[in-house]
Amino acid sequence: STGSVSASPESYDESYLIPVSIGGTTFHLDLDTGSSDLWVFSTQQPASQRSGHTAYKQTGTKKSGYTWNISYGDGSGAKGDVYVDKVVVGGVTATSQAVEAATSVSSSFTSDTDNDGLIGAAFSSINTVSPQQQLTFFDNVKNSLSQKLFAARLRYHTAGTYDYGYIDSSKYSGSIHYVPVNTANGFWEFTASGVSGSSIADTGTTLLYIPDSNVDAYYANVDSASYDSSQGGYTFDCDESLPDWTVTIGSGSITVPGEYINFAPVSGNTCFGGIQSSDGIGFNIFGDIFLKATYTVFDQTQSSPRLGFAQG
Numbered sequence: 001s002t003g004s005v006s007a008s009p010e011s012y013d014e015s016y017l018i019p020v021s022i023g024g025t026t027f028h029l030d031l032d033t034g035s036s037d038l039w040v041f042s043t044q045q046p047a048s049q050r051s052g053h054t055a056y057k058q059t060g061t062k063k064s065g066y067t068w069n070i071s072y073g074d075g076s077g078a079k080g081d082v083y084v085d086k087v088v089v090g091g092v093t094a095t096s097q098a099v100e101a102a103t104s105v106s107s108s109f110t111s112d113t114d115n116d117g118l119i120g121a122a123f124s125s126i127n128t129v130s131p132q133q134q135l136t137f138f139d140n141v142k143n144s145l146s147q148k149l150f151a152a153r154l155r156y157h158t159a160g161t162y163d164y165g166y167i168d169s170s171k172y173s174g175s176i177h178y179v180p181v182n183t184a185n186g187f188w189e190f191t192a193s194g195v196s197g198s199s200i201a202d203t204g205t206t207l208l209y210i211p212d213s214n215v216d217a218y219y220a221n222v223d224s225a226s227y228d229s230s231q232g233g234y235t236f237d238c239d240e241s242l243p244d245w246t247v248t249i250g251s252g253s254i255t256v257p258g259e260y261i262n263f264a265p266v267s268g269n270t271c272f273g274g275i276q277s278s279d280g281i282g283f284n285i286f287g288d289i290f291l292k293a294t295y296t297v298f299d300q301t302q303s304s305p306r307l308g309f310a311q312g
């Protein structure tokens with residue numbers, strides 16, 4: 001089988017949401033290649049905590065005694081219990097998917113009323129369900145796909161797609177360049193040339209986080225840029241045109257247009273940069289600012305997983 005689903009950006013491309021059918025109800029979920037839980041708002045939460053969200057009203061079978069509890073890089077989090085239900089994404093069906101229903105979520109999830117939860121697409125080794133870890137949607141369907149892969153084509157300020165089971169050559173230029181993936185930490189982890197340390201491909205992270213030295217070198221070419229500790233990153237005049245940023249990954253290179261690196265206004269005519277420091281995180285994060293310049297293939301067709309990057 002194959003399938004494709006739209007990925008619609010929230011404002012400023014903060015995150016990209018996909019429609020997912022769970023037990024016949026459609027939820028708008030953040031597909032996150034940096035985590036491995038599929039969780040949704042549910043009627044088990046206080047009404048005030050789920051106002052404005054689509055909430056799961058148990059349609060599947062409860063997995064008695066199973067719980068989950070997840071925290072994200074920004075300090076947000078959620079927890080709850082577990083059901084098994086039918087999940088459909090872009091026409092691809094998992095008949096018995098672990099659906100993690102929230103009993104509580106942090107305030108930033110409550111206030112993001114476009115977002116009804118997450119669908120994780122990292123490796124199942126970091127799924128948080130206890131006492132028995134559960135499989136991601138991709139792990140549940142990959143054997144039914146024409147090819148064991150999915151591909152992300154996120155776009156700047158407009159809807160993109162996630163393709164399942166096939167590569168759409170109309171969505172990129174040039175060729176796809178593949179690099180090996182280290183799965184030891186459960187992420188789509190790879191090495192990029194000229195960027196020290198390990199990097200992860202993370203559709204659930206908004207910005208591009210690279211080492212200080214690379215960040216300082218980039219903004220040295222932006223006259224109005226400075227590090228603003230009150231904003232927690234580099235900011236600049238919203239009217240200043242920004243240089244492109246190019247990186248070599250394996251035998252290919254990807255260029256992020258300067259326009260994409262103006263993330264959003266933070267106050268008046270001051271804008272926050274899409275490239276920020278990864279120092280203190282533990283690895284570099286190639287998030288949406290980078291991914292929206294690419295067609296990225298999350299590939300398990302070979303004996304060991306690999307990532308493919310092409311210019312979008």
Ligand SMILES: O[C@H]1CN[C@@H](c2nc(-c3ccc(C(F)(F)F)cc3)no2)C1
Binds near residue numbers: 071076112202
């Ligand atoms: O943990 C890493 C795994 N991938 C990154 C990720 N972060 C979120 C997230 C989504 C929505 C929210 C909220 F709505 F604002 F609460 C918060 C965090 N989703 O993936 C970071």
